Amino acid sequence: MSEQLTGKVAIVTGGAGGIGSRIAKEFANQGARVVVASRGQEKLDKIVEEIKSAGGEALAIATDVTDPEQVNNMVSQTISHFGHVDIMVNNAGGAMFVKPPEEITPDEWNAAIALNLNSVFLCSTAVSKNMIERKSGKIINISSVAGMRLSPSFVHYGAAKAAVINLTKGLAVSWGPHNINVNCIAPGLTATEGVADWLPPKTQKDGSPVPPLQFPPDPAHVAQLAVFLASSASERISGELFPIRALGELA
Numbered sequence: 001m002s003e004q005l006t007g008k009v010a011i012v013t014g015g016a017g018g019i020g021s022r023i024a025k026e027f028a029n030q031g032a033r034v035v036v037a038s039r040g041q042e043k044l045d046k047i048v049e050e051i052k053s054a055g056g057e058a059l060a061i062a063t064d065v066t067d068p069e070q071v072n073n074m075v076s077q078t079i080s081h082f083g084h085v086d087i088m089v090n091n092a093g094g095a096m097f098v099k100p101p102e103e104i105t106p107d108e109w110n111a112a113i114a115l116n117l118n119s120v121f122l123c124s125t126a127v128s129k130n131m132i133e134r135k136s137g138k139i140i141n142i143s144s145v146a147g148m149r150l151s152p153s154f155v156h157y158g159a160a161k162a163a164v165i166n167l168t169k170g171l172a173v174s175w176g177p178h179n180i181n182v183n184c185i186a187p188g189l190t191a192t193e194g195v196a197d198w199l200p201p202k203t204q205k206d207g208s209p210v211p212p213l214q215f216p217p218d219p220a221h222v223a224q225l226a227v228f229l230a231s232s233a234s235e236r237i238s239g240e241l242f243p244i245r246a247l248g249e250l251a
Helices: 018-029 041-053 068-082 106-134 155-178 193-198 219-230
Strands: 009-013 033-038 057-062 087-090 137-142 180-187 241-244
Touching (some): 009 018, 009 106, 018 041, 018 057, 033 068, 057 068, 068 106, 087 106, 106 155, 137 155, 219 241
Parallel strands (some): 009 033, 033 057, 087 137, 137 180, 180 241
């Protein structure tokens, strides 16, 4: 194992998904003790078993990150089990409803904002107390390229993810005096199993391979960036946005 995150304790929400599970596994591979959180206990248990089988240390805590009581319980269990929290990765989220804005109901709007924005605030403030006491912490928010550009197919998702970017900057300034780094990763279309049907071909018309920087990144690439932001290598970086997507996706 590498020593980039040795001895650190990390919470990864949305930890059963394509990007979240890869972040959790990579953190464990880098020496962190990882709490994997998501709504489904069965999927979490599978991820934790994979981490342990590879020699890592992990704990599964089923959590609805839109519920303040469950979020506080997640953090309390983490501190009870591991003693403290060094790293918070706010990865839980999803587009949920892909439809024109006039067809989005108020309940759907509220659900999307709760999952994609409110959860980031709830989890960040929940871990901030322990981080402020210890004068140390890394918070990594997962936004989306949809929060940086027009998102006509899911305006609710784009609005929430844009707000996550702004929230990141505000929290970074607020908690900077406590030595807490807050940064944001904005993945574009990422080559997870769930979006396999949306991925472009890997070969060009002439049969040659698409250059790597012009093809959507893998979850591993997002995880590697998260490791950097969670490590001491980024100790002077806070309040920043890091897009990770195929070249031309923002064009």
